[in-house]
Amino acid sequence: TLFIxxxxxxxxxxxxxxxxxxxxxxxxxxxREFKAxxxxxxxxxxxxxxxxxxxLQVLQKExxxxxxxxxxxxxxxxxxxxxDIQMSDHQILPWTRRILEEKTKLEKI
Numbered sequence: 001t002l003f004i005x006x007x008x009x010x011x012x013x014x015x016x017x018x019x020x021x022x023x024x025x026x027x028x029x030x031x032r033e034f035k036a037x038x039x040x041x042x043x044x045x046x047x048x049x050x051x052x053x054x055x056l057q058v059l060q061k062e063x064x065x066x067x068x069x070x071x072x073x074x075x076x077x078x079x080x081x082x083x084d085i086q087m088s089d090h091q092i093l094p095w096t097r098r099i100l101e102e103k104t105k106l107e108k109i
């Protein structure tokens with residue numbers, strides 16, 4: 001569930017899913033106030049920079065925010081004893097899927 005609280009020109013976004021909560025605002029004061037309120041009302045673990053949410057690894061860098069499932073994939077490999085598999089550093093470009101779908105359509109003709 002997404003909650004949005006507007007305060008004059010600023011706002012804070014709060015995303016809640018079961019017992020996972022993420023929040024953010026361009027106004028650091030709103031974040032500090034929300035964090036203090038949550039610690040006052042609920043027993044919570046320390047809140048810091050978002051690293052994981054709903055099984056996704058969140059990488060916050062200068063050039064953007066990136067989501068990854070490397071940890072999840074690694075856990076699956078361990079579970080099924082695929083220890084010799086190497087991860088690839090190559091990204092799948094957004095248009096790659098469309099090209100593969102087009103190719104499949106052409107092959108069916």
